[in-house]
Amino acid sequence: MIPPGVVDAVEADVHRLCARYAARLQFHGWHHVNFVRTKAGRFAVLNGAEVSVVETAALVHDVNYLVLRNSAAAAGSGLRCAILARAGVPRHVAAWIDRIVDEAEMASRGKDISLEAQALSDADTLFKALPVTPVVLAHKYLEENGIGLRELANKICGEQQSVHDEGFYFYNAEAAAQYAHWAAANLQLWQCIRESLDDADVSALLETVSGSQATA
């Protein structure tokens, strides 16, 4: 559907933007985009989605963070379509990709989204559920988006618990079989973090840590 050379051009453009604005994209930088692109392509092969469209959607799915800090995918629609146009993606395919990105958004995704959005969503959701993400990357999310730990814990539990409980945390059965226990552990961790923030002594501990970091 999208020729390999055009996908490569999108990749080069997004990689260039990620490198130029790396200081602003501590969480959603090239490491995230490249992981989601790779996994989304594999999930697309598994579920029969249009692979080149899914990979291209993955490459441009988080450009909203270049446009507006702590924003929804829709905030990146203009830049997303501009990148796709520069690479030679036909306008109707670019519009399809923009819809896929919106469909796959964690905060609003439903049970019956398109196969392409399912593949993208499973890859993006997997990144969130990786056991290494809270350890290595969560503090980068806080910095990138200018939010506190309680706000992030509330966002994760608020957005992810319901899709987990309703059975479409992952759409692909193989992804669910392989990664569901990571998702469950991750959600439990963030629920515990949220609980711990209600403990006055934990709050005092964190204030001391952030105070000593601020004066270091």
Ligand SMILES: [Fe+2]
């Ligand atoms: Fe993402």
